[in-house]
Amino acid sequence: MAPQKTTPRIDPLTLEVIELIGTVVARYHEEYEDAAAGHALTGAQARLLGLLSLEPLPMRRLAQKLRCEPSNVTGIVDRLERRGLVERRPDPKDRRVKLAAATAEGRRVARSLRESLDFAREPLAGLSTEERESLRNLLRRMLGE
Amino acid sequence: MAPQKTTPRIDPLTLEVIELIGTVVARYHEEYEDAAAGHALTGAQARLLGLLSLEPLPMRRLAQKLRCEPSNVTGIVDRLERRGLVERRPDPKDRRVKLAAATAEGRRVARSLRESLDFAREPLAGLSTEERESLRNLLRRMLGE
DNA sequence: TATTGTTATACTCTATAACTATA
DNA sequence: TATAGTTATAGAGTATAACAATA
Numbered sequence: 001m002a003p004q005k006t007t008p009r010i011d012p013l014t015l016e017v018i019e020l021i022g023t024v025v026a027r028y029h030e031e032y033e034d035a036a037a038g039h040a041l042t043g044a045q046a047r048l049l050g051l052l053s054l055e056p057l058p059m060r061r062l063a064q065k066l067r068c069e070p071s072n073v074t075g076i077v078d079r080l081e082r083r084g085l086v087e088r089r090p091d092p093k094d095r096r097v098k099l100a101a102a103t104a105e106g107r108r109v110a111r112s113l114r115e116s117l118d119f120a121r122e123p124l125a126g127l128s129t130e131e132r133e134s135l136r137n138l139l140r141r142m143l144g145e
Numbered sequence: 146m147a148p149q150k151t152t153p154r155i156d157p158l159t160l161e162v163i164e165l166i167g168t169v170v171a172r173y174h175e176e177y178e179d180a181a182a183g184h185a186l187t188g189a190q191a192r193l194l195g196l197l198s199l200e201p202l203p204m205r206r207l208a209q210k211l212r213c214e215p216s217n218v219t220g221i222v223d224r225l226e227r228r229g230l231v232e233r234r235p236d237p238k239d240r241r242v243k244l245a246a247a248t249a250e251g252r253r254v255a256r257s258l259r260e261s262l263d264f265a266r267e268p269l270a271g272l273s274t275e276e277r278e279s280l281r282n283l284l285r286r287m288l289g290e
Numbered sequence: 291t292a293t294t295g296t297t298a299t300a301c302t303c304t305a306t307a308a309c310t311a312t313a
Numbered sequence: 314t315a316t317a318g319t320t321a322t323a324g325a326g327t328a329t330a331a332c333a334a335t336a
Contacts, residue, residue: 020284
């Protein structure tokens with residue numbers, strides 16, 4: 001009997017692109033975690049603080065954005081609040097809701113964190129404007145936008 | 146007094162590319178975790194099993210590849226071993242070393258996992274060969290290869 | 291002495307379920 | 314009754330430090 005093909009064969013070119021994307025993903029994450037650690041934050045704390053640096057959000061919304069259970073957000077906000085980077089405020093429109101908001105110090109840390117995230121800035125610096133446009137268009141198409 | 150610029154200004158094009166890369170990274174990770182969960186594995190377990198499906202490795206090497214402390218590898222291998230996906234073997238050349246190796250079942254799960262990771266295959270399917278070559282070249286240059 | 295793997299410990303993130311206070 | 318947030322609990326990943334066996 002003939003050997004069964006369980007996977008469609010992938011050409012070497014596609015395979016290489018997949019591998020390159022994997023490398024980008026790995027490097028991106030590594031830099032993100034390092035940058036967070038450089039500010040004594042975990043990855044989850046850095047992501048949450050980054051969201052709150054844009055606008056205050058209800059705990060529930062944070063959970064949705066972080067794609068985790070609401071019960072987890074309680075702990076992450078607790079730890080950031082203990083360090084004075086985040087605070088909880090009542091929502092005047094619904095007394096069940098608590099709005100998490102970055103403090104002035106939290107926004108400062110978030111900005112500093114953003115600035116130390118030079119992953120994308122540095123490697124893209126080597127590309128010309130035309131190449132960046134081309135990369136943008138390819139990524140857009142890849143993501144189906 | 147003039148407002149101080151703490152960050153070099155980034156042009157909108159570069160900013161958009163950065164954002165697109167962020168989206169790719171997020172989607173890649175999400176798919177990876179989902180695929181792992183579909184096999185009742187955590188991300189760390191899936192990554193370790195993936196490495197061992199290629200070749201047996203000393204615990205120390207695994208820690209280096211996973212970029213974590215060797216003490217963590219003990220636990221991850223323990224849990225995979227309990228499920229019969231991995232085993233520990235002595236290294237004939239150095240009796241201090243333990244070689245972690247995927248079992249036949251472990252290799253089967255690793256292959257199934259690889260096949261369910263269609264992130265890269267699917268979105269790339271929409272690109273022509275020329276576009277993939279162009280994407281490959283741009284990613285290569287971005288990564289400094 | 292140095293190295294390999296393990297254990298012990300403590301912290302964080304995670305999901306689930308039960309609880310409270312509002313709506 | 315339904316929803317928002319919390320608490321309690323348990324499992325997993327992580328780093329640090331100390332340890333046994335081997336080099």
